[in-house]
Amino acid sequence: MAVSSSGGRDHEGLRSGTARRVVGAGLLACGIAYAWFASSTRSFTAGAEIATAIPLGLLVGGAVLQSRLGNPFPIERVDRPPRTGIVGRWQDPRARAGMVAWGLLVPLSVMWELFNYFQSDRHQHPTVSSFLDTVSLHHWSKAVLYLGWLLLGWFLLRR
Amino acid sequence: MTSRVITIVVWVLLAAGLVSCQTLAILRRDRLPGFGEILTWVMRAPFWRWLVFIGWMWLGWHLFVR
Secondary structure, three states: OHHHHHHHHHHHHHHHHHHHHHHOOOOOOHHHHHHHHHOOOOOOOHHHHHHHHHHHHHHHHHHHHHHOOOOOOOOOOOOOOOOOOOHHHHHOOOHHHHHHHHHHHHHHHHHHHHHHHOOOOOOOOHHHHHHHHHHHOOOOHHHHHHHHHHHHHHHHOOO | OOOOHHHHHHHHHHHHEEEEEHHHHOOOOOOOOOHHHHHHHHHOOOHHHHHHHHHHHHHHHHHOOO
């Protein structure tokens, strides 16, 4: 009986895992198709505004639903090693050094971006946008950038 | 050395630092938190969660519409 019960749970877990993968693959395919379509629009046009407003609306709607109903697609943590969390790891001097590095690099990057943003000569002081504008010159590279932005939104929604 | 070169060199150093941190976090997951884990930690509070969402929205609008 115990074996049967365990087997049933395994089967259910497998079905759940398979369903997750199917949904994930479907969403990824939709994301790729949408990124290709949306990246064909030109900046400063109504088409670009509508194409970008749709994911924004979906994320806001998803976040509101999530806050009321819970997360339907939480990040899988089953196969990952146990963690002690940010606060717990702060006790480990080796981990603390890495966390300090994050704590320095992220604010420094933001400050460097802002410093360059407020300089008048964009050629002499390129910002992240300047680099990404270069990437956006081709349809395929803009589509990859757009897909990355969509995936980042999906990633954030699952947090 | 022009301002442009200095700016780009600093950007490259910052990017290398961020990529190194994330790579180390992936390799030593049990010790060093990755950017995703830090974001998760930051997004526990609704205020910061929505602030991160607004940042994502601004980024998309800034890159693809403006």
